[in-house]
Amino acid sequence: MENGQHAHIVKYKTFVVVLIVLLVFTFSSVGITQIDLGVYSVTAALIFAVLKSILVLMYFMHLKFDKKVYALMTAGIILLLMIVILVTFLDYLYR
């Protein structure tokens, strides 16, 4: 078995860079919602949240370096949740 053979070691620097980007995104999302963009301000904040979560998943949670099956599963689960929300909204949007 391949126990203990986690070949890939992520550099400290990578994590620091990722953190800086995450913080920039955080402050940008706070900033952008202070400007009145109407309905789009929530959309903008959510886009930043999605970008942040992708970074966390890929780097902090090692999806970029692990077996591809984890990334596939994660994408599948997120897709599943999106479809469930969409199907639920078929009721509320047209009621």
Next chain:
Amino acid sequence: MTETMKQAPTPSFLEYQGRFKGIFAWIFSTDHKRIGLLYLYSMLVFFSIAATLGLMMKLELIAPGRTIMGAQTYNSFFTLHGITMIFLIVVPGLPAVFGNFFLPIMIGAKDVAFPKLNLFSWWIYIAGAFIALSSQFLGDGAPDTGWTFYAPYSFRTGTNMLPAVTGAFVLGFSSIVTGLNFIVTIHRLRAPGMKWMKMPLFPWALYGTAWIQVLATPIVGITLLMVVLERTLQIGFFDPSLGGDPILYQHLFWIYSHPAVYIMILPAMGVISEIIPTFARKTIFGYTAIVVSTLAIAFVGYFVWGHHMFTSGMSGVALYTFSILTFLVAIPSAIKIFNWVATLHKASIDLQTPFLWAFCFLFVFMIGGLSGMVLGALSANVHLHDTAFVVAHFHYIVFGGTGFAFFGALHYWFPKMFGRMYDKSWANIGLAIFFTGFNTLYLPMFYLGITGMPRRYYDYVERFHGPNIVSSMGAMLMITGLIIVITNLVRSARHGAKAEKDPWKGKTLEWTVDSPPSLENFEEIPIVTQDPYDYE
């Protein structure tokens, strides 16, 4: 898993002496086979309680008016019958009993991936069962909402809802943990050479089921938690007077509980896919089609929950979508039926008891499935919603489908599990009575539903009397058959003739190990080269 084991004469898992003695050797055992049997025994207890409740309800309905119980008692009886049957028996049923016992053996492993977690899940199951059942005895009366706990009644009723809801929540965890264990087991512990497409169909079915368990159960978990918070803290999630939407509760509940139907039926289909080729002495027809349809059912089954809510006041678009998706999900189920029938075509069939159960399964499952199509059609549903027709339909699926497969599996794997054969003629007589009783019980309910008898009422008008008498007689006949079947098995587990390794001439891996298997199943992990149903 390649390390070779120390060679010694191996006692069977039933005789093996571990750290503990007596009952503790069972309830603290991390052996997947013992855990499977623990589930079997606990389910037998719960099943006899719930079946008795069912029989009492049918006796109440034998004549109009009050016969043996009043309205409130009847309400709490169908609630407890539902909760017990669904959450304690049918949902965990096949995966927890036969999945635990046979999944590792069928894929050539010594145990599941996380044996301690496996034992833990049984303990949660028992804890959840006791919490749920305590609702009957503590507080202000037994719950009367039905097993669906619909809002807002579930937090307005004065009865003792909290234990029932909490129990269901806890049982969900048990289900999740079992599913998680099975997914990792199948990913990591398949024997060398057993590629995905060489895996037998029962493990495949368990794989699909496990994903639903893992991905759907948390939704009902959080929903039930919200009901608990709503009852205790008055947070307005579903209370219309606080702005909540009760229909949203129905959405969330069925987002789990419809896939839960597939948690019940997928492993049943897996069992049938094992039994049929064994007794047909033929390779299963369309292995790939069965695998693909299993996964398709698991996936599409996630998006059809709305067909339980056709009369709730959903938007038209949602109604059409759910109706179309419901018809779509019937296709993969039908594919499987065709595969099984095609396997039987021109086969020299060995008419043994497990095969007869599988054969009856095909019959009742088709009635259940086709009546499901009737209910999936919007206009018919408006007429039939909440009538006895629905009750007949889901008993044909859940009891007829999963129940027949469960007993089929029990008769199929009994020699392997206990190392003894059962009395075949008594088994067949029991099945015949059970099957006759089953149809006498539920077929009239289709008719009652179409003519307008609502479900969940302890009373009815005079014109429904005739079919109800027939139905109640059927219930008594069915219970008689059930008693014969179970008594025969219990007796045979002690006194039956010793079973060979492969009494049915099966080809999957579980028939290559001892009956009953040794603690580690395999002396040497097998190397798989053949397809699972290689009879040529």
Next chain:
Amino acid sequence: MIMNDHTQIDEHRDDEGAKTGMWIFIFTELLLFGGLFIVYSVYRYLNPMAFHMAAEELDIFIGTANTVILLVSSMTIAMAITSIQLKRKRLTLILMGITVLLALLFLVNKYFEWTGKISHGIFPGSEILHQSSQGEILFFGLYYAMTGLHALHIIVGVTFIGYVMWLVKTDDVKYDDYVILENSALYWHLVDLIWIFLFPLFYLIT
């Protein structure tokens, strides 16, 4: 727990399997919160103005501060894996310690935020809330339920990481056997991930 399972027969160790198990558990957690997100999105769609008004009651500063705290703690626990791979035990313990401290800081912030709200009479079932619009009742119900459940996960995560710190200290977790550390880190990132969505949905929709 999920990791470090040994059968009573053969002491078999499967790091990859333990990790797969953790990921599947994370999916379960995602869907658990997913249920709440469905409820949130439906009620927000039905009561856009009330949610807008109610969100003004929340302090963006505390929210942002807590986001920063969680992001930094997420980085330190991720770095702890690198440092254990490089056989630097002391640094691993320091990084994990920082994570735990930051998590506690998050909880302290949360405590003051909640007690502040409660002292203003905003809590489920309160007089003030019952006089507000139904949308606001729903918003605060969801606020308490979602941040409360999240805080519960923080507590579980801190306990988990604390336990792994003990294992690192006793050398039960070291450079060639650290899957439980990876799993605790994965769990911690999940907590972070959920907060990444809770933050804009509650604090930034004003």
